[in-house]
Amino acid sequence: MAGKIPRNFIDDLLARTDIVELIDSKVGLKKAGKDYQACCPFHNEKSPSFTVSQDKQFYHCFGCGANGNAISFVMEYDKLEFVDAIEELASLLNLDVPREQGNTSSGPQRTAEQKRSDYDLMLHAARFYQHQLKHHANSAEVIEYVKGRGLSGETVKKFMIGYAPSEWEGLCQQLGRNKEQKEQLVELKLASEKTPGRQFDFFRDRLMFPIRDKRGRVIAFGGRVMQADQGPKYLNSPETRIFHKGFELYGLYEAKQAHKKLEHILIVEGYMDVVALSEQDIEYAVAALGTATTAEHMHTLFRTTDKVICCYDGDRAGRDAAWRALENALPYLTDGKALQFVFLPDGEDPDSLVQKEGKDAFEQRLAQADDFTQVLFNKLSQEIDLTTDAGKAKLLSAVLPLVEKIPSEFYQENLLEQLGRLIGRTKEQLNSRLKTPKQQHSIERKFKITPMRRAIGLLVQHPNLANAVPYLPDLAQMNIGGIALLIKLQHYALQKGTTTAQLLEAFRESPEYEALIKLATWRHEINDDRLEDEFKNTFKFIEDQCLNYRLETLLIKDKTQGLNSDERLECHLLTQALKGTNS
Secondary structure (H helix, E strand, C coil), X not given: CCCCCCHHHHHHHHHHCXXXXXXXXXXXXXXXXXXXXXXCCCCCCCCCCEEEECCCCEEEECCCCXXXXXXXXXXXXXXXXXXXXXXXXXXXXXXXXXXXXXXXXXXXXXXXXXXXXXXXXXXXXXXHHHHHHHHCCCHXXXXXXXXXXXXXXXXHHHCCCEEECCCCCHHHHHHCCCHHHHHHHHHCCCEEEEECCEEEXXXXXXXXXEEECCCCCXXXXXXXXXXXXXXXXXXXXXXXXXXCCCCCCXXXXXXHHHCCCCCCEEEECCHHHHHHHHHCCCCCEEECCCCCCCHHHHHHHHHHCCEEEEEEECCHHHHXXXXXXXXXXXXXXXXXXXXXXXXXXXXXXXXXXHHHHHHHHHHHHHHCCEEHHHHHHHHHHHCCCCXXXXXXXXXXXXXXXXXXHCCCHHHHHHHHHHHHHHHCCCHHHHHCCCCCCHHHHCHHHHCCCCHHHHHHHHHHHCHHHHHHCCCCHHHHHXXXXXXXXXXHHHHHHHHHCCCHHXXXXXXXXXXXXXXXXXXXXXXXXXXXXXXXXXXXXXXXXXXXXXXXXXXXXXXXXHHHCCCCHHHHHHHHHHHHHHHHXXX
16 A cells, blocks of 8 residues: 655655746746736636746636646646646656655655556557557558558557557567566456466457556556457456556547547547547547446546536447436536437447548537436336326436435426426425435535545544544644544544444534534545545645644744744644654
């Protein structure tokens, strides 16, 4: 398990990063007095209101309120999590990100080296496949197949498409030259080993599609057969330590590279659909990786764009897949987010259809996409006889739980109005049937999940996490919203070894009880095996934020007004505490 990133490294990273140079490389800044300006990359505007200060190393938009430092910008602009943003900035400076891991000085270095080695090996594999596409004995046949699928050399290059040779040990012989490399090939699922010490290529005689993460690193592959009798049409990399298919989307990195801001994203089913659409200049398509569209996929997509269009076959299987995607998307439908569906004619897929009718006609189909509310009621109405009271009651019981998942009041009211027309009830009558009032469902909108609330919510739902971080009661004295409650919850969980129900009961009479109830029902969508790391990282962020914010406040006051004796003592104690976290 990777350790925490040292605070002093983050400070050094920010000191070395010029925020003007960073933002200018992505947005394009113009000098305006001592600062720099541009049209804001986070909202649409005609006149620039986005300002970057080189002195402060800080950006602020007077239009939408976006602001922060270099880390904040990378997180928002590239849609990365905190740790990924740190790693991205570090890579731009050719720095390795160190990790704290107890008292073992060599552990973090080995961990960083191993991660870099994994990504390097995957990149070398991708380049090997690219080379084979041009130089293997079968290359003429493979290239003819690629051309027959309507793909140009430019598209092949953009998506790093290659060819896995038909020989059993082509990749292994090239990249597995010692014991460690051979083991790594097996661990990353580039090779298989059924007999100890004897490896053979996992992918053979297939067109290869490298899968890249949000930062553009190759993390896995998809291999497609070129003849019907060669086995399963697609063979995907199994999950590894760097690849988790339920979280990744093929083509998302390329789509983000092609657009400054993605106005919408199209979800399709296969790799060939993504590249065929890109060939026709439709560069906003992504595909799930041999799995249904998961809640994690939807979370990623709605962080990246405001509109998601799901494109499926019109048959039963396609509509079932659409329904699963709809259910997984509901918790992310906040105000301003849109979910639409397009169903293709029988026997067609995006690849075949866009080649047959062209970009304009295909995009016209997307412009006529069905709203998710229409798909929802069409699906349920087809299965229920609405001419009977029993059918109306069944529809009511089917729709209400779905409505309760949606954080947007607008969408809730819209669905309730449509439901009321179908079963002969008023919106007010239906509102009273919701298990939780709408105000409590708007957590993301009215009760935004900040790092503090995230930590409290995880601790309330999983009290055993209290043991995962140090107990620091002095933090409760900080004038930071929520910190006293977090420490109090941790203390109670440590003392009692409690459950969620017991923890909530202990705070029933407290003014924070309603907030704790909301957080106890918050759907955090974090896998169990990642809960501890998520909580640790969030707690560390809060700890550093508390100490730094208070210290900076005192230092500013010292320069402008001066400090009294109590404040000077507090400043000294904070300085010592921060030194302790960085040591």
